[in-house]
Amino acid sequence: DSGVTQTPKHLITATGQRVTLRCSPRSGDLSVYWYQQSLDQGLQFLIQYYNGEERAKGNILERFSAQQFPDLHSELNLSSLELGDSALYFCASSVPGVETQYFGPGTRLLVL
Amino acid sequence: AQSVTQLDSHVSVSEGTPVLLRCNYSSSYSPSLFWYVQHPNKGLQLLLKYTSAATLVKGINGFEAEFKKSETSFHLTKPSAHMSDAAEYFCVVSEGVKSGNTGKLIFGQGTTLQVKP
Numbered sequence: 094d095s096g097v098t099q100t101p102k103h104l105i106t107a108t109g110q111r112v113t114l115r116c117s118p119r120s121g122d123l124s125v126y127w128y129q130q131s132l133d134q135g136l137q138f139l140i141q142y143y144n145g146e147e148r149a150k151g152n153i154l155e156r157f158s159a160q161q162f163p164d165l166h167s168e169l170n171l172s173s174l175e176l177g178d179s180a181l182y183f184c185a186s187s188v189p190g191v192e193t194q195y196f197g198p199g200t201r202l203l204v205l
Numbered sequence: 206a207q208s209v210t211q212l213d214s215h216v217s218v219s220e221g222t223p224v225l226l227r228c229n230y231s232s233s234y235s236p237s238l239f240w241y242v243q244h245p246n247k248g249l250q251l252l253l254k255y256t257s258a259a260t261l262v263k264g265i266n267g268f269e270a271e272f273k274k275s276e277t278s279f280h281l282t283k284p285s286a287h288m289s290d291a292a293e294y295f296c297v298v299s300e301g302v303k304s305g306n307t308g309k310l311i312f313g314q315g316t317t318l319q320v321k322p
Contacts, residue, residue, distance in 0.1 A: 095248070126309060136295065136312035149307035183249065185310075192237045192256065192299040192308050196249040 096120065097186050097197035105203045111172040114200045118165055118186030124148070125167040126187075126194060127159060131180040142167055143189075174204045207232045209279075209296045211313035219321050224268075224283040226316045228296030231277065237299040238279045239310070240270055244292045252294075255279060266290070291320045 096119035106112055118125050127139040129152075138151035142161035153159075156174075161167040171178060181201050185194035212227040230236055240252040253264025260272040270281045279296060296313040 095250070124308065128310075128312075135314050138309045138311070141307050141309060143307075149309055151309060185249075187308060192301060193239070193251065193254055194308070194310060195251065196241075198248040 095195040095197065097184060097195050099182075099184055099197035099200050101200060102198065103201050103203075105205065106174060107205055108174055108176060110174050110204075111170065112174065112202065114169040114171070114182055114184075114202075116167045116169070116184030116186075116197055118167070118184075119195055122186035122188050122195075123165065124187045124189070124194075125161055125165070126185045127153075127167070127169050128183045128185065129180050130183065130199070131177075136183075139169070171202070176204050178202065179204045207236065207298045207300060207311055209238075209298050209311060209313040211294075211296050211316050213316050214314065215317045215319065217319040217321060218286045220288055221285050224281070224286045224290065224318065226281040226294050226296075226318065228279045228281065228313060229277050230279055230296070230298050232298060234301070237301060238270075238272065239297040239299065240264065240268070240279075240281050241295045241297055242292050243295065243315075249295070252281070286318075286320045288320050288322065291318055293317050 098117045123144045126141045130136045139153040141149040159169045181199045183199045185196045187194045208231045210229045238255045241249045253262045255272045263269045
């Protein structure tokens with residue numbers, strides 16, 4: 094168990110809908126990273142938050158957004174969902190100044 | 206820009222025989238490199254990491270990897286495969302956290318390890 098929690102584990106929804114994925118980092122970790130794992134793109138970095146502030150953006154679609162709250166948990170919001178958004182979404186956390194990231198179990202999103 | 210290339214998409218070994226998963230990296234500076242493992246329907250677990258200390262890095266479950274700068278490689282090995290080693294393995298390079306970098310991870314495409322009885 095990495096200490097990073099993600100909810101829900103599975104999510105099934107329809108095209109055009111909006112969903113929110115939640116991540117709680119390990120105690121003491123200020124950075125939260127979101128990654129998407131899909132069959133065609135592999136594992137890709139989406140976005141990073143550090144202590145409540147957006148720090149970096151990767152291959153994140155404009156339909157996707159995220160935020161990190163004062164208690165350091167993070168939410169990834171996916172809207173106007175398309176079939177191609179079906180994927181496994183991971184969050185990871187790390188302490189400041191350390192490169193090692195610890196991953197949550199992921200949320201498997203299926204868009205029908 | 207940094208990148209990693211996993212040279213085999215699929216490796217099959219017999220139980221009790223050695224495992225070799227190959228990874229080459231590209232980095233403009235001394236990289237931090239990792240191997241993560243993903244068992245079916247599970248999350249990503251850190252196996253080991255290299256951060257410019259010893260070039261031979263020991264990880265969990267008997268795995269180790271050797272950093273070879275001259276070959277820009279970071280291959281993962283294990284002397285004797287176990288059935289429970291069957292999983293997807295990812296070679297990963299970090300952007301680093303110094304000089305304003307964010308520390309985002311860049312993943313290879315993954316190698317599926319099959320272990321036959």
